[in-house]
Amino acid sequence: MSDAAELPLIGAAVTRARAASRVLRTLPTDVKDAALSAMADALVERTDEVLAANARDVEAAAADGTPASVLDRLRLDAGRVAGVAAALRELVALPDPVGDVVRGSRLPNGLELRQVRVPFGVIGIVYEARPNVTVDAAGLCLKSGNAALLRGSASAFGTNTALVAVLSEAGQKAGLPEGAVELLPADRASVGELLSARGLVDLVIPRGGASLIQRVVREAQVPVIETGVGNxxxxxxxxxxxxxxxxxxxxxxxxxxxxxxxxxxxxxxxxxxxxxxxxxxxxxxxxxxxxxxxxxxxxxxxxxxxxxxxxxxxxxxxxxxxxxxxxxxxxxxxxxxxxxxxxxxxxxxxxxxxxxxxxxxxxxxxxxxxxxxxxxxEFGFGAEIGISTQKLHARGPLGLPELTSTTYVVTGNGHTR
CATH class of the missing domain: 3.40.309.10 (Aldehyde Dehydrogenase; Chain A, domain 2)
Structure with missing residues (x-):
């Protein structure tokens, strides 16, 4: 198991997220939904602040010769900010997967057996250019009871910093713990630390191009759900x-x-x-x-x-x-x-x-x-974090249920074996 002290770039964020995850796993649905609604409202109210940060990112990326198609993915406007806020509100309308009984039975010896959905804990998301993913990933993690460690691209770091500040402040006012959403530094070394944080980070999901996904899969010491590449x-x-x-x-x-x-x-x-x-x-x-x-x-x-x-x-x-x-x-x-x-x-x-x-x-x-x-x-699942192309745990669109694990709850009446 890794120690947070061994992670100089992300250790403090991981420690906060780990503590937050213990609170998030027990939060009732109405508290999570109220926080998501408050986040959506705050994004709309503070659109100018987000757009000012985004304009600086776009200007810097353009000066570096970034292709027009990538600039378009990076650029936000009032309509796009309203769109990501609306996506948070859509999450509110979706069923909370935490606590769902996947299967259950009474065993011949009288024990009651239930397999119940529970949060993973701390989920790291590594992604590229699109700042809308910052909001989508945070919302999906929170609705499913997980703390989110977000590592976006350097080109969007100013925008992502503004977005996470808005989300964190609104979420904490609505009852979420500090550390529920954390933004990691946008350098290569921070990804390496995230991938080595076994025992502190429960899952990493890469979302981006083939080289990013291959690096995460190749280097990760924590569980990974592979997404994205579509030949x-x-x-x-x-x-x-x-x-x-x-x-x-x-x-x-x-x-x-x-x-x-x-x-x-x-x-x-x-x-x-x-x-x-x-x-x-x-x-x-x-x-x-x-x-x-x-x-x-x-x-x-x-x-x-x-x-x-x-x-x-x-x-x-x-x-x-x-x-x-x-x-x-x-x-x-x-x-x-x-x-x-x-x-x-x-x-x-x-x-x-x-x-x-x-x-x-x-x-x-x-x-x-x-x-x-x-x-x-399109499948009717609501929001997703990506498309899983692997076979273990989850395959296909990764919606809210796929961002949970399960626990077996066994209830007896003084049973002994």
């Missing part, structure tokens, strides 16, 4: 309806390209007669197509693909295209190159659909639907 595929079977295939493929690729549930590779059955139509629709939408020889023969806009294309999460208006001999070959391709995030099939054949859903290994499998539906909100 997602759409397989179009020979039995698919052409119009449906076009709609699903276009939406999966072009609806929003910079997110993890955007499709990156199109796999089409060799006997599907509408491959040229699909490729034309994508090219007309502005997608750069990287394909194998069969795809290049079907449309002159396709440039040659390499293994790097099959492996790439583009997060841009690019898509890899491969023509496969049959469904098993599509499954083989996904097994080799996929990231276990979201995989879709477009087909009319019940046999093909059953084989695909049984044979593909992913957090979400979509049948005749866009990969863009892999989302906690």
């Amino acid at each position: 997602c595929h759409v397989y179009v079977d020979a039995s698919a309806d052409a119009a449906m295939a076009e709609a699903v493929v276009l939406n999966s690729k072009t609806h929003r390209v910079s997110v993890c549930n955007s499709a990156e590779t199109l796999l089409v059955h060799r006997d599907a007669p509408f491959l040229p139509r699909l490729l034309s629709a994508l090219a007309d939408a502005g997608v750069t197509l990287h394909g194998d020889d069969a795809a290049r023969a079907a449309h002159d806009a396709v440039v040659p693909a390499t293994d790097e294309d099959w492996a790439t999460e583009y997060l841009s208006m690019d898509m890899a295209v491969r023509v496969v001999d049959d469904l098993p070959q599509a499954l083989d391709h996904i097994a080799r190159w996929g990231s276990g995030h979201s995989e879709a099939i477009v087909a009319d054949s019940a046999t093909a659909i059953a084989a695909f859903t049984a044979g593909v290994d992913a957090a979400a499998v979509l049948v005749n639907a866009s990969t863009r539906f892999t989302d906690g909100g």
